[in-house]
Amino acid sequence: MNQATAAIIVIGNEILSGKVVDMNSSYLAKELRTLGVALERILVIPDDVDVIAAAVSDYSSRFRWVFTSGGVGPTHDDVTIAGVALALGVRVVRHPLLEEQIQKFSGGKVDEAGLKLAEVPEGAELIYDEGLSFPVLLARNVYILPGIPELFRAKFQALRARFASSPFHLRVVYLRAAETALVPFLNATLRAFPALLLGSYPKWNDPEYHVKVTLESKDAAYVERAFAHLLAQIPPELVVRTE
Amino acid sequence: MNQATAAIIVIGNEILSGKVVDMNSSYLAKELRTLGVALERILVIPDDVDVIAAAVSDYSSRFRWVFTSGGVGPTHDDVTIAGVALALGVRVVRHPLLEEQIQKFSGGKVDEAGLKLAEVPEGAELIYDEGLSFPVLLARNVYILPGIPELFRAKFQALRARFASSPFHLRVVYLRAAETALVPFLNATLRAFPALLLGSYPKWNDPEYHVKVTLESKDAAYVERAFAHLLAQIPPELVVRTE
Numbered sequence: 001m002n003q004a005t006a007a008i009i010v011i012g013n014e015i016l017s018g019k020v021v022d023m024n025s026s027y028l029a030k031e032l033r034t035l036g037v038a039l040e041r042i043l044v045i046p047d048d049v050d051v052i053a054a055a056v057s058d059y060s061s062r063f064r065w066v067f068t069s070g071g072v073g074p075t076h077d078d079v080t081i082a083g084v085a086l087a088l089g090v091r092v093v094r095h096p097l098l099e100e101q102i103q104k105f106s107g108g109k110v111d112e113a114g115l116k117l118a119e120v121p122e123g124a125e126l127i128y129d130e131g132l133s134f135p136v137l138l139a140r141n142v143y144i145l146p147g148i149p150e151l152f153r154a155k156f157q158a159l160r161a162r163f164a165s166s167p168f169h170l171r172v173v174y175l176r177a178a179e180t181a182l183v184p185f186l187n188a189t190l191r192a193f194p195a196l197l198l199g200s201y202p203k204w205n206d207p208e209y210h211v212k213v214t215l216e217s218k219d220a221a222y223v224e225r226a227f228a229h230l231l232a233q234i235p236p237e238l239v240v241r242t243e
Numbered sequence: 244m245n246q247a248t249a250a251i252i253v254i255g256n257e258i259l260s261g262k263v264v265d266m267n268s269s270y271l272a273k274e275l276r277t278l279g280v281a282l283e284r285i286l287v288i289p290d291d292v293d294v295i296a297a298a299v300s301d302y303s304s305r306f307r308w309v310f311t312s313g314g315v316g317p318t319h320d321d322v323t324i325a326g327v328a329l330a331l332g333v334r335v336v337r338h339p340l341l342e343e344q345i346q347k348f349s350g351g352k353v354d355e356a357g358l359k360l361a362e363v364p365e366g367a368e369l370i371y372d373e374g375l376s377f378p379v380l381l382a383r384n385v386y387i388l389p390g391i392p393e394l395f396r397a398k399f400q401a402l403r404a405r406f407a408s409s410p411f412h413l414r415v416v417y418l419r420a421a422e423t424a425l426v427p428f429l430n431a432t433l434r435a436f437p438a439l440l441l442g443s444y445p446k447w448n449d450p451e452y453h454v455k456v457t458l459e460s461k462d463a464a465y466v467e468r469a470f471a472h473l474l475a476q477i478p479p480e481l482v483v484r485t486e
Contacts, residue, residue, distance in 0.1 A: 010285075015272065016282045019457065025287075032261070039259045042258070042285075044284065044286075045283075074423045075422060075425070075443040076426075111423065113423040148445060148446075168260075179317055180357045184354075184356070186319060202316060204391045
């Protein structure tokens with residue numbers, strides 16, 4: 001798996017029950033795109049060990065990097081560590097370095113609940129960074145991140161450089177036309193540039209434009225040629241602007 | 244499958260590539276909860292017929308209702324209909340009523356792209372509603388909804404009454420305490436009320452509270468007893484307020 005692909009697994013009943021809006025996956029989607037990583041799945045699942053294990057097992061074998069969000073606190077509904085361990089076929093163990101850190105942090109008065117924070121899937125790597133008070137857990141190709149958005153972002157920022165890949169190059173055309181009228185132009189460009197990532201997105205009730213067309217590839221010259229090909233076909237009066 | 248369970252499949256490269264933030268799944272999660280429906284999965288996947296088919300096939304057999312969002316326009320990247328048809332083992336056909344409506348709408352000047360909007364998985368039901376200019380497609384237990392948030396919401400509102408189930412009853416306790424300190428109380432309540440849906444959500448940097456605890460069940464009396472049980476254990480000075 002040399003390709004830079006990724007999946008996000010968001011773990012939390014609070015998202016599925018509509019109590020909390022997941023902010024982490026849209027944040028990470030943007031970050032990964034900037035880095036040149038192709039995000040292939042976002043999956044939101046309940047706090048259930050077996051469901052987590054099935055998802056992690058599936059995605060960790062199919063995609064290069066998997067990121068989990070949530071379910072890593074001290075309470076009964078924090079079962080991500082157990083789910084990842086089950087997926088990878090390893091035990092849950094208390095990591096001596098984490099235990100030491102937690103003991104130190106709480107002046108030696110740590111109870112069982114506090115020690116749950118020292119649990120990891122056996123063999124997990126601890127990634128330390130000067131910007132982090134607590135390390136990130138990496139189990140095989142699964143980065144285990146907390147659900148709290150501020151912590152999720154801080155941890156991802158500490159990891160960010162690991163995922164730098166060749167970037168996607170993007171061109172955008174904003175149009176004032178019905179999407180159906182654009183189909184022949186889009187299809188012609190796609191026939192000439194079959195490897196192009198071409199998207200067409202109608203906007204509802206926007207005074208400026210009706211459709212946003214995106215052209216992307218990791219090959220900058222290819223995008224530029226496809227962009228010119230598309231613009232050469234479309235009547236100029238339909239084009240609002242380009243980026 | 245008598246239980247009121249559901250899954251949402253969001254189809255769109257634009258979400259995975261971070262260009263657009265999905266608003267439909269968080270909207271639908273809230274709506275379904277209000278209706279008493281247990282949302283079990285939210286999955287975001289690319290515009291890929293085989294990936295769509297695999298997800299629809301899996302979820303439509305495991306959950307009572309499946310909602311798809313996106314991929315139903317006239318362009319090359321709109322492949323949801325083909326994916327759902329493949330999942331259900333049926334052909335894609337042009338629906339005569341939709342074709343007639345589209346012909347009428349465009350004064351008889353419909354091209355191939357326009358007619359793509361008349362395509363359905365064979366055997367799909369058209370659901371008409373006075374609030375909708377275009378019907379909703381229902382293929383077996385899969386409701387096929389558009390990605391544009393305004394249309395997605397209008398269509399779901401037209402369907403809403405179909406999903407009314409017995410409601411969830413919710414109690415909330417806001418606390419000023421470290422989450423680890425609450426673990427013994429939460430676990431004791433869960434031992435006494437094993438069927439309780441109990442959630443614990445730390446908030447970062449909130450001046451009012453540190454942890455929000457939610458108690459839920461479809462049995463209102465059960466929730467009230469669990470709520471009283473939990474409050475009886477927690478030192479009152481830790482409780483900021485309850486709902």
